[in-house]
Amino acid sequence: MLSLPDSDTNTGASEEVHIESGPGSRLRHWVVSNTKLRLFVQFVLWVSILTLFTETVAAGNGMTLSKQPRDTLAVPRWLYLATGGATIGASALLASFVTDRAFIRYLHNWSLPGPTVDDWWTPIRWIGRSFGIVVLGLAVYLGLTGPQLPTASFTILVTFVVVRAGLPMLTYLGGNVWPALNPWRGIVSLLPAGHRTYPRELARWPAVGGLLLLVWIEVIFPVSTIPSILSLAILGYSAVTIAGAVLFGPDAWFENADPLSVLFRFFGAVAPVKRRDGKLTVKLPGSDLTDSDLITDTSDVAFVIALIWELTYSGFITTQTGAATTEALVSLSNIGVGAVQIRAILIYTLLFVSGYVVFFAAYWYAGVLSRRRTGTYITAKRIAFRFAPSLLAIAAGYHLAHYTGLAVSLSPALGMAILSPLSPPANPLTLSPPGWFEGLSIAYVLIGHLLAIWAAHATAYELFSSRLVAIRSQYPFIGVMIGYTVISLWILSLPGATPPYLP
Amino acid sequence: MSYEGTTVPRRDSPAGECDYCGHPFPTTDRLVLHKGLEHPQELDDDEEDAFLSARADEEDELRTLRLKALGALVLLYFGLLFMYAIFA
Numbered sequence A: 001m002l003s004l005p006d007s008d009t010n011t012g013a014s015e016e017v018h019i020e021s022g023p024g025s026r027l028r029h030w031v032v033s034n035t036k037l038r039l040f041v042q043f044v045l046w047v048s049i050l051t052l053f054t055e056t057v058a059a060g061n062g063m064t065l066s067k068q069p070r071d072t073l074a075v076p077r078w079l080y081l082a083t084g085g086a087t088i089g090a091s092a093l094l095a096s097f098v099t100d101r102a103f104i105r106y107l108h109n110w111s112l113p114g115p116t117v118d119d120w121w122t123p124i125r126w127i128g129r130s131f132g133i134v135v136l137g138l139a140v141y142l143g144l145t146g147p148q149l150p151t152a153s154f155t156i157l158v159t160f161v162v163v164r165a166g167l168p169m170l171t172y173l174g175g176n177v178w179p180a181l182n183p184w185r186g187i188v189s190l191l192p193a194g195h196r197t198y199p200r201e202l203a204r205w206p207a208v209g210g211l212l213l214l215v216w217i218e219v220i221f222p223v224s225t226i227p228s229i230l231s232l233a234i235l236g237y238s239a240v241t242i243a244g245a246v247l248f249g250p251d252a253w254f255e256n257a258d259p260l261s262v263l264f265r266f267f268g269a270v271a272p273v274k275r276r277d278g279k280l281t282v283k284l285p286g287s288d289l290t291d292s293d294l295i296t297d298t299s300d301v302a303f304v305i306a307l308i309w310e311l312t313y314s315g316f317i318t319t320q321t322g323a324a325t326t327e328a329l330v331s332l333s334n335i336g337v338g339a340v341q342i343r344a345i346l347i348y349t350l351l352f353v354s355g356y357v358v359f360f361a362a363y364w365y366a367g368v369l370s371r372r373r374t375g376t377y378i379t380a381k382r383i384a385f386r387f388a389p390s391l392l393a394i395a396a397g398y399h400l401a402h403y404t405g406l407a408v409s410l411s412p413a414l415g416m417a418i419l420s421p422l423s424p425p426a427n428p429l430t431l432s433p434p435g436w437f438e439g440l441s442i443a444y445v446l447i448g449h450l451l452a453i454w455a456a457h458a459t460a461y462e463l464f465s466s467r468l469v470a471i472r473s474q475y476p477f478i479g480v481m482i483g484y485t486v487i488s489l490w491i492l493s494l495p496g497a498t499p500p501y502l503p
Numbered sequence B: 001m002s003y004e005g006t007t008v009p010r011r012d013s014p015a016g017e018c019d020y021c022g023h024p025f026p027t028t029d030r031l032v033l034h035k036g037l038e039h040p041q042e043l044d045d046d047e048e049d050a051f052l053s054a055r056a057d058e059e060d061e062l063r064t065l066r067l068k069a070l071g072a073l074v075l076l077y078f079g080l081l082f083m084y085a086i087f088a
Helices: A015-022 A025-065 A076-097 A101-109 A116-146 A154-173 A183-188 A204-221 A226-248 A250-257 A257-266 A297-319 A322-331 A340-374 A379-419 A436-464 A467-493 B027-038 B045-087
Strands: A111-115 A273-278 A279-283
Touching: A076 A436, A076 A467, A076 B045, A101 A436, A111 A297, A116 A154, A116 A183, A116 A226, A154 A226, A154 A257, A154 A297, A154 A379, A183 A226, A183 A250, A204 A226, A204 A250, A204 A257, A204 A322, A204 A340, A226 B045, A250 A257, A257 A297, A257 A379, A297 A322, A297 A340, A297 A467, A322 A340, A340 A379, A340 A467, A379 A436, A436 A467, A467 B045, B027 B045
Parallel strands: none
Antiparallel strands: A111 A279, A273 A279
16 A cells, blocks of 8 residues: 555546645645646647748648759759658657656546447448448449449449548548448348357458458459459458357457558547447547557458558659669569569569568667567567557558548549449549649648658557666657658659559 | 567567566666556555656756757758758
């Protein structure tokens, strides 16, 4: 027992304040009320400093970028990249000023209770999943029989504008609605399932493989241009998903092995709206990224890194530099064996896999360095697990940066395809986003990283008792995050191109 | 007693283990801070005094670190300012 008076009535956040203030109830009241004031002042101060910092940088780049072509920056490219990296570094330095555990815990525990949804959950789920099944069936059918023009095809627009772009945005900006929409789960719930128990040691590795495979298919095969091929891909995905869910039971399959469900679950961790204990709760965005039960296996880390890498990769190969790199590598690999197409596919695959390995290794090494530098006895693996959720904020920022333009430009076409899926207009309307969208993308990337820096800071404070160790433990991860930012900003500054050799 | 998620390197000898959860620590002050933060209800008077003094020491070191961070921020700011003045 603590020898301070009425210490047993203290819980959580106030405890520490209590210990700091020493005995004396009058003094304690004064400190507690003062803490609230201090929390408020600190909050206002940090928010204003952070916004000032990001706004100036983003606005500066936005203005230079909006002068039409992407490749003529008024600022030299290295300086633009250095500024982006410095923003992350500076915000990490600023975050290290926040050493008040009570304040950090207060921010991360803040929540607004919403309406109870448990009574409504079952009907919502049934309606949502039935709707999902109808859309899935329509997408497959129209892909095979409907118009083969990509911007008029219901299949392509629903797959890429809704599932690839819109739903993840809704998930990390709002909340995860995928469990209520998942059509495959709806189908499996009608079938007898669960003939085998899911092997525990596989963890989320099938989902990692599935995600990488889906992205690889998206790059190599013309799924985003030819609706009938996309329909076949959807049919293949459905077959695997339904077979897996029937074999291992829907709970185990969609929790561990289905790449889409795992993706939405992870993006949902960034979201402000959560369903908890049958209630909708609003929290500060990213405040659940310090949870220790989000990442429990190496495969979870691999999945989070895959989310970051796939967006980086698909960004890179659609730039002129990326196209030039592929062409150079393909001509280098000309040893007289194999057609150009085959070699190109090999090069794309090789780039995809090796880049992923580099991204993963960089993150893992940061965990090892963090352990070594702080001399802690906590294993590098556990450190890597705890810091990995903060990367989800980065992935969300990348996703928003890469897909806002696509979602906006194709939204009228999507509207028309939904209104008349069988006979869409021959020449659908596509918008071309204005130049300042580029500036917005840069802002999204930076905001994602800032959120990640903050989440990492809060995580370090939960993991380490010594605040000095907590601050030092973050340095390697901040280094990795600066690296990711610089790469991502570099890709955003490159002029776009169509990837060569691909159908 | 071992604690999940920790390993002690073979060359190292830990300064101590937490009496309540078995978490090993390389230095005494980290152990003291851990006890104060994670098991505040179980501390005796001596341990509590040790925690308060470790906290005070930590506070001093944090002040130094903050100064360094401030210096780094100023350097970063003026570094970028000059870069922009010269190159942009």
